[in-house]
Amino acid sequence: MCGIVGAIAQRNVVPILLEGLQRLEYRGYDSAGLAVVKEGQLQCVRSTGRVADLRERSAATEGPLGIAHTRWATHGVPSERNAHPHLSNDRIAVVHNGIIENYEELRASLTVAGYVFTSDTDTEVIAHLIHSHYAQGLSLLAATQVSLSELVGAYAIGVVACDEPDRLICARRGSPLLLGVGIGEYFIASDVSALLPVTRQVVYLEEGDVVELKRDGYRIFDAGGAQIERPVQTSELSNESVELGAYRHYMQKEIHEQPQALANTLESVCNSQSLVPGIFGAEAAATFADIDSILILACGTSNHAGQVARYWLEELAGIPCRVEVASEYRYRVSVPNPKALVVVISQSGETADTQAALNHAKAQGHVHTLAICNVPESALVRLSKLRLLTRAGPEIGVASTKAFTTQLAALFLLTLVLAKQRGRLTEQQESQYLHELRHLPSAVQKVLDLEPQIAKLAERFADKHNALFLGRGMHFPIALEGALKLKEISYIHAEAYPAGELKHGPLALVDKDMPVISVAPNDALLEKLKSNLQEVRARGGELYVFADADTHIREADGIHVMQMPEHAGYLSPILHTIPLQLLAYYVALQKGTDVDKPRNLAKSVTVE
Numbered sequence: 001m002c003g004i005v006g007a008i009a010q011r012n013v014v015p016i017l018l019e020g021l022q023r024l025e026y027r028g029y030d031s032a033g034l035a036v037v038k039e040g041q042l043q044c045v046r047s048t049g050r051v052a053d054l055r056e057r058s059a060a061t062e063g064p065l066g067i068a069h070t071r072w073a074t075h076g077v078p079s080e081r082n083a084h085p086h087l088s089n090d091r092i093a094v095v096h097n098g099i100i101e102n103y104e105e106l107r108a109s110l111t112v113a114g115y116v117f118t119s120d121t122d123t124e125v126i127a128h129l130i131h132s133h134y135a136q137g138l139s140l141l142a143a144t145q146v147s148l149s150e151l152v153g154a155y156a157i158g159v160v161a162c163d164e165p166d167r168l169i170c171a172r173r174g175s176p177l178l179l180g181v182g183i184g185e186y187f188i189a190s191d192v193s194a195l196l197p198v199t200r201q202v203v204y205l206e207e208g209d210v211v212e213l214k215r216d217g218y219r220i221f222d223a224g225g226a227q228i229e230r231p232v233q234t235s236e237l238s239n240e241s242v243e244l245g246a247y248r249h250y251m252q253k254e255i256h257e258q259p260q261a262l263a264n265t266l267e268s269v270c271n272s273q274s275l276v277p278g279i280f281g282a283e284a285a286a287t288f289a290d291i292d293s294i295l296i297l298a299c300g301t302s303n304h305a306g307q308v309a310r311y312w313l314e315e316l317a318g319i320p321c322r323v324e325v326a327s328e329y330r331y332r333v334s335v336p337n338p339k340a341l342v343v344v345i346s347q348s349g350e351t352a353d354t355q356a357a358l359n360h361a362k363a364q365g366h367v368h369t370l371a372i373c374n375v376p377e378s379a380l381v382r383l384s385k386l387r388l389l390t391r392a393g394p395e396i397g398v399a400s401t402k403a404f405t406t407q408l409a410a411l412f413l414l415t416l417v418l419a420k421q422r423g424r425l426t427e428q429q430e431s432q433y434l435h436e437l438r439h440l441p442s443a444v445q446k447v448l449d450l451e452p453q454i455a456k457l458a459e460r461f462a463d464k465h466n467a468l469f470l471g472r473g474m475h476f477p478i479a480l481e482g483a484l485k486l487k488e489i490s491y492i493h494a495e496a497y498p499a500g501e502l503k504h505g506p507l508a509l510v511d512k513d514m515p516v517i518s519v520a521p522n523d524a525l526l527e528k529l530k531s532n533l534q535e536v537r538a539r540g541g542e543l544y545v546f547a548d549a550d551t552h553i554r555e556a557d558g559i560h561v562m563q564m565p566e567h568a569g570y571l572s573p574i575l576h577t578i579p580l581q582l583l584a585y586y587v588a589l590q591k592g593t594d595v596d597k598p599r600n601l602a603k604s605v606t607v608e
């Protein structure tokens with residue numbers, strides 16, 4: 001969701017900006033633009049096409065200082081006039097990620113002051129506001145600082161001025177931004193992947209930081225305005241990890257990376273003989289001893305991971321668990337319980353609703369917090385007392401795949417640690433579960449081998465407009481996840497139901513045109529599920545069943561069965577996720593959609 005890149009160097013920065021934007025494309029965007037300062041002039045180019053189009057349009061643009069942006073529309077439709085950078089009087093240019101909540105009143109007062117607005121965005125007020133202070137004689141840094149103090153909302157910004165060829169100003173509050181450190185050149189970006197071609201030395205900015213970058217160094221000022229040092233870190237992200245390689249799409253690559261991602265996430269645990277709370281942080285043992293329940297807050301796919309975990313936590317660890325959609329929880333009047341462990345789950349760690357939900361929980365008196373997250377330096381990790389990092393590696397495809405299965409693995413570890421601490425796990429069970437976790441990557445690999453069959457099956461969905469997903473128990477959230485994957489990348493309307501709910505309404509939708517996809521693990525609910533499937537078949541519904549070995553669900557007229565290699569007990573939801581990801585992927589190929597960048601969606605939802 002909106003990407004920022006900026007650079008100050010002794011060379012032409014346009015190729016750096018464009019390459020950076022290309023690498024941020026996965027975040028989702030509908031327009032792009034850049035501005036460079038050269039010889040006292042601001043040159044600005046914008047496009048409503050892809051970054052490739054912006055590249056063509058910028059062929060004649062160059063300069064040693066510049067900012068660039070991919071925009072995901074919030075205020076104002078996607079159009080060239082609303083694309084960033086936004087200029088004030090052709091002297092100051094601003095790129096912005098986030099939402100300014102008091103932009104209407106600022107716009108009104110700036111209009112009275114004589115500023116003419118040429119876009120519908122909230123960002124343009126930032127450009128004019130900075131200009132208004134700069135015109136009063138403040139330095140660009142001071143003008144930016146004063147302007148920021150007048151803004152209400154979330155932002156990461158980059159600012160340049162044509163009269164300041166040796167200065168790039170940036171700031172963050174509520175939206176991610178980092179600095180890249182080169183030799184005699186410095187960069188800013190929304191995430192590290194954008195800067196990998198130029199540097200791996202990065203400085204993660206804190207909330208409220210404002211930075212002045214010059215060619216011979218930079219100064220960081222904290223939220224209180226005091227100059228401060230922040231550590232320079234070497235990013236472990238490699239270029240290969242963000243490159244497509246031999247795959248057709250990032251989503252396909254990331255589906256196939258799951259065995260390795262799971263092995264990496266489970267590495268420390270699988271190498272040891274027993275589970276210890278310490279994997280969640282130094283204070284975990286004391287925290288876990290003090291809690292009486294779990295409250296999980298997350299959005300989208302991450303929320304589905306939480307919903308699976310609820311079954312595990314209550315059944316194995318005997319601890320009450322509630323799972324809430326973060327965007328609802330943040331505004332809901334709920335009953336706080338300071339003895340609850342608040343668990344936030346997020347791939348990006350920057351999802352605005354999840355951050356707000358965590359802050360809301362804290363404000364309500366919740367003190368025990370744990371982040372399960374894929375990005376170590378992210379806001380959610382920093383805001384939480386405990387953490388367990390999934391080690392899925394960068395996830396570029398908008399549809400979350402390897403992040404989900406590694407979240408599940410992390411949540412299973414949480415379940416086992418809590419079960420052990422609460423005296424509900426014998427030594428023998430512990431070593432059995434550790435054995436199953438060690439086996440998990442190869443079990444996932446076997447499911448991936450179903451790919452050619454699933455690709456074939458997907459052809460049957462090419463002309464479909466609706467689909468129903470069924471699951472029971474801890475596989476119901478997997479049905480939800482399967483439906484979400486299908487709708488987000490193939491644009492087929494898909495719903496998921498616990499199979500037992502069918503006759504309470506959705507059965508009315510079933511006819512020969514409604515494919516019904518069912519997750520059929522060989523568990524205690526199997527016979528119940530089989531009856532539910534009969535109900536579908538009796539109404540002429542076409543069934544697609546992902547069935548474990550020994551379920552005895554057979555191919556028949558209108559029943560297509562994909563045989564899953566093995567039943568994985570409690571870890572079965574992880575295995576059953578894989579074919580649904582592959583199904584969504586191949587159906588999207590049939591439909592010819594933009595798999596990695598589905599319409600209207602962004603990878604990291606950093607605005608409300």
Ligand code: M6R
Nearest residue numbers: 300301302346347348351399400
């Ligand atoms: O980064 P997060 O895990 O916090 O993101 C939450 C959702 O936006 C995300 O899972 C979304 O639902 C995915 N695009 C689904 O594939």
